[in-house]
Amino acid sequence: MATLTLPNPVTDKVIAELEAALGKDKVRTDLGARIARTRVPAPFPVHRFAEYMPDVVVLPETAEEVSAILRIANQYRVPVVPRAGGTGLADGAVPLHKGILLDIKKMNKIIELDLINRTVTVQPGLNMLKLNEFLAPYGVFYPDDPASYPVSIIGGRIGTSGWSLIGSRYGHTRDLVISLQVVLPTGEIVRLSDGGGAPKVRKASTGYNLKQLFIGTQGTLGVVTEATLELFPKPEAELAAFFGYESFDEAYRSTGALSTSGLGTLAAVILFDERKVEYLRRDDEAYIPLPERIKAVVATALYGVEEEVRAAANRLFRIAKETGGEYLGDELSAGDWASRHDRYATPLHGRLPDGTVVPMSWHCEDAAIIYSELPAIKQKWHEITDRYIRQYGIFDNWGMFFYSNNPYKGWGDYLVEIDIGIWEQALNEETWQAWVNLKREITRATLEHQGSISACHGACREGDAEFIPVEMHEGGFELMKKIKRLLDPNNILNPSKNYLHLAYVDEEGAP
Amino acid sequence: MKQVRKGVVLRREDLHVFEVDPALMSRVPQDVTDIEQARIVKNRWEYLDWMHRHFAHKTVLLSEVTAAPSQGPGQAGH
Numbered sequence A: 001m002a003t004l005t006l007p008n009p010v011t012d013k014v015i016a017e018l019e020a021a022l023g024k025d026k027v028r029t030d031l032g033a034r035i036a037r038t039r040v041p042a043p044f045p046v047h048r049f050a051e052y053m054p055d056v057v058v059l060p061e062t063a064e065e066v067s068a069i070l071r072i073a074n075q076y077r078v079p080v081v082p083r084a085g086g087t088g089l090a091d092g093a094v095p096l097h098k099g100i101l102l103d104i105k106k107m108n109k110i111i112e113l114d115l116i117n118r119t120v121t122v123q124p125g126l127n128m129l130k131l132n133e134f135l136a137p138y139g140v141f142y143p144d145d146p147a148s149y150p151v152s153i154i155g156g157r158i159g160t161s162g163w164s165l166i167g168s169r170y171g172h173t174r175d176l177v178i179s180l181q182v183v184l185p186t187g188e189i190v191r192l193s194d195g196g197g198a199p200k201v202r203k204a205s206t207g208y209n210l211k212q213l214f215i216g217t218q219g220t221l222g223v224v225t226e227a228t229l230e231l232f233p234k235p236e237a238e239l240a241a242f243f244g245y246e247s248f249d250e251a252y253r254s255t256g257a258l259s260t261s262g263l264g265t266l267a268a269v270i271l272f273d274e275r276k277v278e279y280l281r282r283d284d285e286a287y288i289p290l291p292e293r294i295k296a297v298v299a300t301a302l303y304g305v306e307e308e309v310r311a312a313a314n315r316l317f318r319i320a321k322e323t324g325g326e327y328l329g330d331e332l333s334a335g336d337w338a339s340r341h342d343r344y345a346t347p348l349h350g351r352l353p354d355g356t357v358v359p360m361s362w363h364c365e366d367a368a369i370i371y372s373e374l375p376a377i378k379q380k381w382h383e384i385t386d387r388y389i390r391q392y393g394i395f396d397n398w399g400m401f402f403y404s405n406n407p408y409k410g411w412g413d414y415l416v417e418i419d420i421g422i423w424e425q426a427l428n429e430e431t432w433q434a435w436v437n438l439k440r441e442i443t444r445a446t447l448e449h450q451g452s453i454s455a456c457h458g459a460c461r462e463g464d465a466e467f468i469p470v471e472m473h474e475g476g477f478e479l480m481k482k483i484k485r486l487l488d489p490n491n492i493l494n495p496s497k498n499y500l501h502l503a504y505v506d507e508e509g510a511p
Numbered sequence B: 001m002k003q004v005r006k007g008v009v010l011r012r013e014d015l016h017v018f019e020v021d022p023a024l025m026s027r028v029p030q031d032v033t034d035i036e037q038a039r040i041v042k043n044r045w046e047y048l049d050w051m052h053r054h055f056a057h058k059t060v061l062l063s064e065v066t067a068a069p070s071q072g073p074g075q076a077g078h
């Protein structure tokens, strides 16, 4: 029979060693520090909160301190979970087996700004907003722009391999990281870049490209302690234009035409479906006055040198008009676009089936889907969600977005998102399981349509994680397990995430 | 307070503040004073202006560059 090796609990001895290595002020066992780092904003089984509370929180400031923590954890075989801003929507930073919570927020120093070679080297606990405030006087800009821009942190962006709103012009997190310093689960400190070890070289053919292996691992293979990042000139001009359509099909075709326009300054194309527009008309001030004939919306944004942006705007407007788009005005376009950099303002309320308002948490189910499959996915995801709403009455359908997902170009695949409200206060084990089953059905539909389970959040949560071996069935998951076992022999780093507990199942024939 | 569609009211015409119909808010009643509401709206606009400047030196509007109308459907004067 298969047995699973799980890490040990944290003992007083472990805490004493952590305090000796870091100093008492960087080791916290008080309830407040632990409760604050138990969950993330994604829906959570609040009725089982205590199961996920870490035993101890550590706040290192250097790679050497991170290394000391991992060595202690290895010696006693206790779990370590890295946590950055704690805004991840796939539970990457949630301690599934309690243990040591490694909070990187004190590692927030800017190490070097190199304006000649256009790089900035930072510790991972810095957030992008603060970094860009520092960079602004130099006329340069780090363009990683999630809708959690003011609160997510560089370490978490690398841990999730995040998606950026303006990534179709500037690339996403993985395209913006030039090199990394990583502490391996066994405590060694290594420097990884695009092949070779040169920290500022973007493209090399020397050795393996190990940098990418450590991006998007959800902290399961190593802890990032330093990153050298790409700098762009701060854009001279931005222009956002939102268009309304009388049907989803028309807006879908227009999305295809806009995203294949070849405009170099085009940073984003975002399609809103009928249910999203209906939701916004119900609960978002900017959209309430829109006439009923508008059934779908396409948002576009241009960034760059002013002359290029102005010229591209003409082409953009022409394409949108020729494909049935009606301009929604300057106020809505500019205002809504600015608010997209900070969707923490998403209303934390939803509706019961009778329209009554209750507090709800927001779930954003994401997947990467190719353009041809978007209409079918839309139909299936709504059917699934509506069925669960009818049956359980504690969920609310907030509609779907389709965002251009391809780095440096708008076509190809899309980050597809369905937003679902959940009345957490009404959760119990039965409704929580219903929620997980809803997620499972959505994931199955994604795989049936040649999609990938997640475009940006990761696939760590129940309802997603068990499908990683299905999506990576052609040997990929087997290789992942081997790599995990090789680098983390005692399964201490973010154990059980990405379904990687299977790497340690002791079965006949397994190494 | 004016009903603008099913479930939505226009609470402040001067500030364009729309709200969920209070009849649907019985489980989470809200009591925001007019002064507080004006402050929230003003701060929101300031925040969005800050965001524009943070991401680019200049915001260009489609109506400045093309024949697109500055006001969208649903806006007064459209």
Ligand SMILES: Cc1cc2nc3c(=O)[nH]c(=O)nc-3n(C[C@H](O)[C@H](O)[C@H](O)COP(=O)(O)OP(=O)(O)OC[C@H]3O[C@@H](n4cnc5c(N)ncnc54)[C@H](O)[C@@H]3O)c2cc1C
Pocket: A040, A041, A081, A082, A083, A084, A085, A086, A087, A088, A089, A091, A092, A093, A104, A124, A145, A146, A147, A148, A151, A152, A153, A154, A155, A156, A157, A158, A159, A160, A161, A162, A163, A164, A165, A217, A218, A219, A220, A222, A223, A224, A225, A342, A343, A344, A456, A457, A494
């Ligand atoms: C309102 C809102 C909008 C969002 N919009 C977007 C969006 O547009 N695009 C997008 O990509 N995401 C978005 N997200 C999700 C989230 O912000 C991102 O996933 C972000 O990348 C996570 O960053 P964080 O700092 O909060 O990381 P956390 O949630 O703390 O951690 C994320 C993962 O990274 C690991 N990790 C953290 N630090 C390190 C480290 N130093 N080394 C190794 N692993 C590490 C953690 O263990 C965890 O697995 C949004 C979230 C919210 C709440």
